[in-house]
Amino acid sequence: xxxxxxxxxxxxxxxxxxxTQREPGPVITISRQYGCYGSEIARLLSEQLNxxxxxxxxEYQWKWIAKEVLDEAAKxxxxxxxxxxxxxxxxxxxxxxxxxxxxxxxxxxRDPQIKRLISxxxxxxxxxxxxxxVGRAGxxxxxxxxxxLHVRLIAPDQYRINQIMKRFNLDKKAAIKRIKERxxxxxxxxxxxxxxxxxxEMFDLILNRDKLSNQEIVQTIERCAELRKLT
Numbered sequence: 001x002x003x004x005x006x007x008x009x010x011x012x013x014x015x016x017x018x019x020t021q022r023e024p025g026p027v028i029t030i031s032r033q034y035g036c037y038g039s040e041i042a043r044l045l046s047e048q049l050n051x052x053x054x055x056x057x058x059e060y061q062w063k064w065i066a067k068e069v070l071d072e073a074a075k076x077x078x079x080x081x082x083x084x085x086x087x088x089x090x091x092x093x094x095x096x097x098x099x100x101x102x103x104x105x106x107x108x109x110r111d112p113q114i115k116r117l118i119s120x121x122x123x124x125x126x127x128x129x130x131x132x133x134v135g136r137a138g139x140x141x142x143x144x145x146x147x148x149l150h151v152r153l154i155a156p157d158q159y160r161i162n163q164i165m166k167r168f169n170l171d172k173k174a175a176i177k178r179i180k181e182r183x184x185x186x187x188x189x190x191x192x193x194x195x196x197x198x199x200x201e202m203f204d205l206i207l208n209r210d211k212l213s214n215q216e217i218v219q220t221i222e223r224c225a226e227l228r229k230l231t
Contacts, residue, residue, distance in 0.1 A: 024127035025147035026230035029138035032153035034182040035160030036209045038134040064132040137193040139202045152203040159210040
């Protein structure tokens with residue numbers, strides 16, 4: 001009995017040491033222009049990576065992260081996700097909005113505090129590893145992780161306009177207006193995390209959604225991840 005207990009304790013200590021000493025990551029971040037829809041690529045990529053892992057009899061499973069960041073932040077603040085979703089759109093609350101919401105959120109936090117909470121959550125997912133993080137400033141917040149790959153999805157304006165028209169049933173003028181508004185919001189949101197750092201320094205791989213199929217994009221990312229020994 002003593003030998004079994006000693007063996008169990010030794011194994012537990014070894015596992016805990018492995019976890020504390022393990023290098024953070026691997027993580028793949030997907031940034032995207034509005035209308036380029038990174039979640040679709042993240043889902044397909046996670047499926048492809050997990051198929052490859054299964055063939056290699058690997059131990060880990062890749063997961064893709066998007067709305068989970070907002071949900072976890074809301075849960076921490078004990079509020080509804082809709083109460084804090086404005087930070088992703090870079091819509092800063094006014095003083096009076098702050099005062100009103102303070103009475104509706106059990107654990108109240110101002111916008112900079114919410115953004116820092118989001119930062120901690122994204123870093124947690126990134127450091128745990130085998131995560132594909134869509135948006136949420138992941139390309140900045142996971143930049144310190146050596147085993148990482150940062151992808152940017154882009155497309156010409158007409159492609160993005162067509163996508164927004166189709167998805168939201170808008171005419172061309174309304175779609176253009178929506179794209180301009182979202183581009184400004186995302187730029188403002190990213191500025192909180194990256195400051196004035198040039199966008200060109202943040203990404204390892206930039207892919208054109210208009211020129212490449214979903215399959216080509218997924219295979220390209222998978223191959224780059226493989227070359228970087230992330231898989």
